[in-house]
Amino acid sequence: MVKICCIGAGYVGGPTMAVIALKCPSIEVAVVDISVPRISAWNSDQLPIYEPGLDEVVKQCRGKNLFFSTDVEKHVFEADIVFVSVNTPTKTRGLGAGKAADLTYWESAARMIADVSKSDKIVVEKSTVPVKTAEAIEKILTHNSKGINYQILSNPEFLAEGTAIQDLFHPDRVLIGGRETPEGNKAVQTLKAVYAHWVSDDRILTTNLWSAELSKLAANAFLAQRISSVNAMSALCEATGADVTEVAYAVGKDTRIGPKFLNASVGFGGSCFQKDILNLVYICECNGLPEVAEYWKQVIKINDYQKSRFVNRLVASMFNTVANKKIAILGFAFKKDTGDTRETPAIDVCQGLLGDKAQLSIYDPQVTEDQIQRDLSMNKFDWDHPLHLQPTSPTTVKKVQAVWDAYTAAKDAHAVCILTEWDEFKTLDYKKIYDSMQKPAFLFDGRNVVDANKMREIGFIVYSIGKPLDAWLKDMPAIA
Numbered sequence: 001m002v003k004i005c006c007i008g009a010g011y012v013g014g015p016t017m018a019v020i021a022l023k024c025p026s027i028e029v030a031v032v033d034i035s036v037p038r039i040s041a042w043n044s045d046q047l048p049i050y051e052p053g054l055d056e057v058v059k060q061c062r063g064k065n066l067f068f069s070t071d072v073e074k075h076v077f078e079a080d081i082v083f084v085s086v087n088t089p090t091k092t093r094g095l096g097a098g099k100a101a102d103l104t105y106w107e108s109a110a111r112m113i114a115d116v117s118k119s120d121k122i123v124v125e126k127s128t129v130p131v132k133t134a135e136a137i138e139k140i141l142t143h144n145s146k147g148i149n150y151q152i153l154s155n156p157e158f159l160a161e162g163t164a165i166q167d168l169f170h171p172d173r174v175l176i177g178g179r180e181t182p183e184g185n186k187a188v189q190t191l192k193a194v195y196a197h198w199v200s201d202d203r204i205l206t207t208n209l210w211s212a213e214l215s216k217l218a219a220n221a222f223l224a225q226r227i228s229s230v231n232a233m234s235a236l237c238e239a240t241g242a243d244v245t246e247v248a249y250a251v252g253k254d255t256r257i258g259p260k261f262l263n264a265s266v267g268f269g270g271s272c273f274q275k276d277i278l279n280l281v282y283i284c285e286c287n288g289l290p291e292v293a294e295y296w297k298q299v300i301k302i303n304d305y306q307k308s309r310f311v312n313r314l315v316a317s318m319f320n321t322v323a324n325k326k327i328a329i330l331g332f333a334f335k336k337d338t339g340d341t342r343e344t345p346a347i348d349v350c351q352g353l354l355g356d357k358a359q360l361s362i363y364d365p366q367v368t369e370d371q372i373q374r375d376l377s378m379n380k381f382d383w384d385h386p387l388h389l390q391p392t393s394p395t396t397v398k399k400v401q402a403v404w405d406a407y408t409a410a411k412d413a414h415a416v417c418i419l420t421e422w423d424e425f426k427t428l429d430y431k432k433i434y435d436s437m438q439k440p441a442f443l444f445d446g447r448n449v450v451d452a453n454k455m456r457e458i459g460f461i462v463y464s465i466g467k468p469l470d471a472w473l474k475d476m477p478a479i480a
């Protein structure tokens with residue numbers, strides 16, 4: 001029986017391995033992690049991450065051919081294929097701080113593989129890594145090889161949170177990069193055979209190592225660039241009276257452009273886009289390509305602009321002050337159908353409002369008060385380290401309260417702010433919400449989930465990203 005071990009039981013390692021186990025009953029899959037609470041949660045009924053469909057997949061395989069364990073060394077020792085899906089956060093100190101990927105966790109995983117292995121192994125990069133990382137990993141492994149043959153493959157993951165299981169069941173493509181040698185090709189074919197259990201041949205792409213590594217960074221950069229493009233347009237729409245939804249629809253009808261990923265928003269979030277673009281920028285700079293680096297940096301600058309533009313619009317329209325005003329925040333996760341808050345635009349918006357001394361009442365169906373407090377008091381990039389290495393008792397942000405329903409959040413508030421596009425926010429009783437609020441009652445829709453005209457009929461003063469402005473807002477300056 002082929003044995004797979006995955007180091008890192010996170011948002012990628014957990015779901016990816018669960019789906020491999022489900023689709024390949026003849027393969028034994030062990031997912032290992034240094035975090036004891038995370039592994040305990042994977043072995044319980046309360047999985048450590050919320051992802052639609054994940055529970056069912058795990059329940060079908062756990063204890064049969066899918067195992068979660070903290071015995072990292074044992075499972076690596078036994079495995080034929082070792083996936084590495086550990087954190088690759090942005091460096092916060094030293095060379096490349098604020099841009100380069102921190103490969104500490106990757107390096108320690110590679111050294112551990114070298115220490116415990118007694119048989120040949122295929123080592124698969126599942127984490128998103130800088131191009132040429134495989135070369136560094138190869139060096140670590142071969143310098144300690146004791147005659148063992150290692151083949152390094154790059155097999156980046158393209159799943160999106162909230163749709164991870166569907167993405168894994170029906171991937172647009174699986175990408176496998178390897179060395180262009182007979183041993184390298186053999187390793188590529190071995191990994192291809194795993195995915196071939198459920199992915200058709202034309203969707204499994206094989207390339208050289210560097211193309212695979214770079215394609216992952218490039219794909220995220222292209223996706224994020226689309227959002228920054230439509231968000232840049234949203235500012236111009238507000239200035240001119242155009243409607244960004246209509247513009248995006250008209251633009252996306254061009255089959256060369258396509259309709260997806262053109263929703264204007266308060267900004268993109270998530271653990272990947274910003275981190276991976278910063279990493280790309282750093283790689284460009286290191287390769288003497290400052291113009292290319294500048295081009296991609298702009299995608300992040302527009303994203304930051306969009307978040308601060310939203311806060312400024314909000315404060316400006318509320319008589320230029322939100323001091324001690326209660327503001328209801330609906331949605332804290334970085335997108336719907338996930339409890340993940342890494343780099344969520346809600347952090348920047350809330351911090352902006354707290355900077356203006358607002359009182360926040362936050363509701364998100366999947367995010368706990370503890371998480372919100374941690375996020376609002378943590379330093380930038382701290383969130384992307386393993387849980388047990390994050391600050392344990394962050395300072396409580398006093399002006400923030402988390403509640404368990406939207407109506408409680410909105411009661412007596414001066415404004416409601418929608419920051420995540422949860423489906424339930426479309427069908428709330430906004431008349432009831434309006435009646436319970438201070439007047440004038442403001443609604444700031446950072447995701448364009450409500451019908452602005454209906455909200456105006458109820459009595460709200462409404463701001464929706466990229467939509468024609470209310471007379472009230474037109475008179476207010478909104479300089480980012």
Ligand SMILES: NC(=O)c1ccc[n+]([C@@H]2O[C@H](COP(=O)([O-])OP(=O)(O)OC[C@H]3O[C@@H](n4cnc5c(N)ncnc54)[C@H](O)[C@@H]3O)[C@@H](O)[C@H]2O)c1
Nearest residue numbers: 008009010011012033034035086087088105127128157386
């Ligand atoms: N989250 C996503 O949607 C997504 C999608 C595609 C790619 N990626 C990439 O995949 C990688 C992992 O992302 P994630 O979201 O799963 O992160 P995560 O923080 O959810 O999981 C990483 C896990 O690795 C563990 N870990 C770290 N060092 C370890 C070690 N030496 N030994 C054993 N376990 C160790 C941590 O405890 C943690 O549980 C990153 O490079 C990320 O960029 C993420």
Ligand SMILES: O=c1ccn([C@@H]2O[C@H](COP(=O)(O)OP(=O)(O)O[C@H]3O[C@H](CO)[C@@H](O)[C@H](O)[C@H]3O)[C@@H](O)[C@H]2O)c(=O)[nH]1
Nearest residue numbers: 157158159160161227261262263265268269270272334335
């Ligand atoms: O039209 C859009 C689409 C998305 N977003 C926002 O963009 C962010 C990222 O969304 P999405 O890409 O759907 O989720 P992620 O889980 O971050 O997935 C991205 O990052 C992963 C990690 O690398 C990749 O594997 C995926 O392919 C890539 O889509 C979220 O804040 C969304 O709200 C918008 O504002 N407008």
